Amino acid sequence: MDLETLVSSAASNGASDLHLESGLPAAVRVRGSLRTVGEPIPSKQLYEMAQAVIGEEHWPHFLERRSFDLSRTIHGVRCRLNIFQTSRGVGFAVRLLASFQATIEKLNLHPDLKKLVSATHGLILVSGATGSGKSSTLAALIQEINLTDTRHIVTIESPIEYTFRPRRSYIRQREVGRDTPSFEQALLDALREDPDVLMVGEMRDPETMRLTLSASETGHLVLASVHSSTCAEALQRVIGAFPAEIQSSIAAQVSDSLVAVISQRLRFRQELSIRVPECEILMATHAVKNFIRNRDFFKIASSLETGAEHGMWSFQRYRTWLDNRSNWSIPDQAPEPPDSEPSETRVSTSVLPAFLSASKPGRPDKTPAPPLHVPTRNAPTRIEIEPLEGEFGKILKRPGE
Secondary structure: OHEEEEHHHHHHOOOEEEEEEEOEEEEEEEEOOOOOOOOOOOOOHHHHHHHHOOOOOHHHHHHHOOEEEEEEEOOOOOEEEEEEEEEOOOEEEEEEOOOOOOOOOOOOOOOOOOOHHHHOEEEEEEEEEEOHHHHOOOOOHHHHHHHHHOOOEEEOOOOOOOOOOOOOEEEEEEEEEEEEEHHHHHHHHHOOOOOOOEEEOOOOHHHHHHHHHHHHHOOOOEEEEEOOOHHHHHHHHHOOOOOOHHHHHHHHHHHHHHHEEEEEEEEEOOOOOOOEEEEEEOOHHHHHHHHHHOHHHHHHHHHHHOHHHHEOOOOOHHHHHHHOOOOOOOOOOOOOOOOOHHHOOEEEEHHHHHHHHHHEEEEEEOOOOOOOOOOOOHHHHOOEEEOOOOOHOEEEEOOOO
């Protein structure tokens, strides 16, 4: 049994994750529960699978670090893979990503989340446990900007989980390990790349957190994820990651730049047979900013309970809203083609001059930019930006060439 067959079987059973371990049967996670299927998989077979997926170019890197992260479309299913060495041999942890383009509506999130990305600068944190849908929510927020505003978006991910086709925004996606050596280097580069919006897939260490906070203070809207179970814990984790002697200044930085914190977990709804995000949403009001600055994180819970008028949601209030909701988005059984969008939504050369000469949000410029010269041919052309794996030369292509 090869990897394509295993992924196809897992997808047909509605699994969110597939686990492979030498000498053990495959295990799938369906609706949050783990169960094994099939016969034990020989160690040699998994080793050969790993070599085929990683490839000769990156195999020495795997042997050195004993782990490797990548994203790949397998049998029509977009997957995030972590391949690693275990006591038995080689192991796989495969996350099966949603086949649709993530949006606020399709993820059954509250429409108030759309208001968060109207900010032109600051920090939006998305928190939750592993497997709680943080990446999907980040993708939905980026897609909301893409659909509604003309901004330059740079994403830094490890690996890229959702690929975006530019609609109104201009989007660049960079994968750590493939397009940039580290989150730190990518963040330093991004400050010279004229971004309006930065998306940091995960803040793993103090240096990444420091650079992320600095970016949010310098006129950029930054979206980032962190592992925690509540909004207060997310803030506490970010500030607590730094040495004690500088935590006061970091708390002031977070207080000044914060826009909102979203903490979420997935709940299975029996009547719909799907898992739905259940959120806690903290808005950066003056009271919340003071709590953060003074590191009084225990007081944040009371602000969540009484801050409905400011757009805050406790888990309990959000659960009540879900219980009263009647219109749901149910994913289709048939997967959509990767990165598929209607042809009329593609960025055409006819709109590029107006887009590139437009002023940035929050940065008024009364001097109109000179028109951009775009070469024309006898037949009208469109520029399509398609993030194809491993083919850098084909990222920017013109149909018909």
